[in-house]
Amino acid sequence: MDIDNNTDFVRLLYIYKFTINLKMKKNLLLLLIATTISCTSQKTNVLDQNPTEYTNTITAADLKTHLYIIASDEMEGRETGSAGQKKAGDYLVKQYKANTVSFPKGATDYYQRIPASFLNAIRNENLPDSENIWAFIEGSEKPNEVIVISAHYDHVGIKNGEIYNGADDDGSGTVALLEIAQAFQTAKKEGNGPKRSILFLHVTGEEHGLLGSSYYTQNPLFPLANTITNINIDMIGRHDEFHNDSSNYVYLIGSDYLSSDLFNICEDANKNYVKLFLDYKYNDRADPNRFYYRSDHYNFAKNGIPSVFLFSGVHADYHKATDEVDKIEFDALAKRTQLAFTIAWELANRENRPFVDKNGN
DSSP states (O other): OOHHHHHHHHHHHHHHHHHHHHHHHHHHHHHHHHHHHHHHHHTOOGGGSOTHHHHTTOOHHHHHHHHHHHTSGGGGGGBTTSHHHHHHHHHHHHHHHHTTOBOOTTOSSSEEEEOHHHHTTTTOOOOOOEEEEEEEEOOSSEEEEEEEEEEEOOBOOEETTEEOOOIIIIIIHHHHHHHHHHHHHHHHHTTOOOSEEEEEEEESOGGGTSHHHHHHHHSOSSOGGGEEEEEEEOOOSSOOGGGTTOOOEEEEESTTTSOHHHHHHHHHHIIIIIOOEEEOGGGOTTOTTOGGGSSTHHHHHTTTOOEEEEEOOOOTTTTSTTOOGGGOOHHHHHHHHHHHHHHHHHHHHSSSOOOOOSOOO
């Protein structure tokens, strides 16, 4: 081989090595970019996940299916501690099991048992033992911080041979909790579970003086200091005399009594996802109906826990045997349930718990 040919060979070898190195660097850069995108995707904040997909799993049809069972004659009006109420409770537990929503950590089953001695301590109405029913979804990042979503599943039973089925009061809130739980569980199965834990609490004895929620707050499964909010749902299935033209509303009561944050969260959740008219008529501290003090959120609020009460108002069938399922407005019930879900979604996934900046008065 002569000198000129050898020089050409060296030159070609250099060009080949340069090309190979360039391709390797390019491939390495592409690999780094792909890895970064993948990691970023995996670390996406759940708040960045639009909850609409899960909100839409809450349907009028499912609520109707549940309510026709919960508020049927078979449940005998769900009087506190009665066989009918226990039968309703069994149905709730069956639904949680079907949706793979477990009972809470630290509990042995789905029941918080309340002795008759507690239920009769104030009014002595000869009530038998009863139970709160609870289910639980553990948070992925802040499991020790808990949101309680509550509704009372008792009603007033049988009077003068007539069954008071309480479809709106509070069958509507009872079935709302079932739908909210399945929506969160669906999100969890898809990798978008709540960062904070959620306790679904069906309380007993509300009609006898908020007894079930009183028992829970005196005997909490999770420390009240770690309970960041209570969302309470009581009567959200009808419209009242002030909204005869549209059922696209809900009353919010108490959201700003203890926390400006909670008020803003409720407003934003509604504006971003549900778009109901939020009516604050009964949020007035001077309101003579005093609804703020008449449902189960109050036992949380009086312990300094930010609380909001969702309510659609009273109607002609309130506490009458005519409060039946065929009068429920299921589309309105679904939207109000969706609002409760989106409020809970925001609370469960935001960086900070609602700040208590007011004294509740």
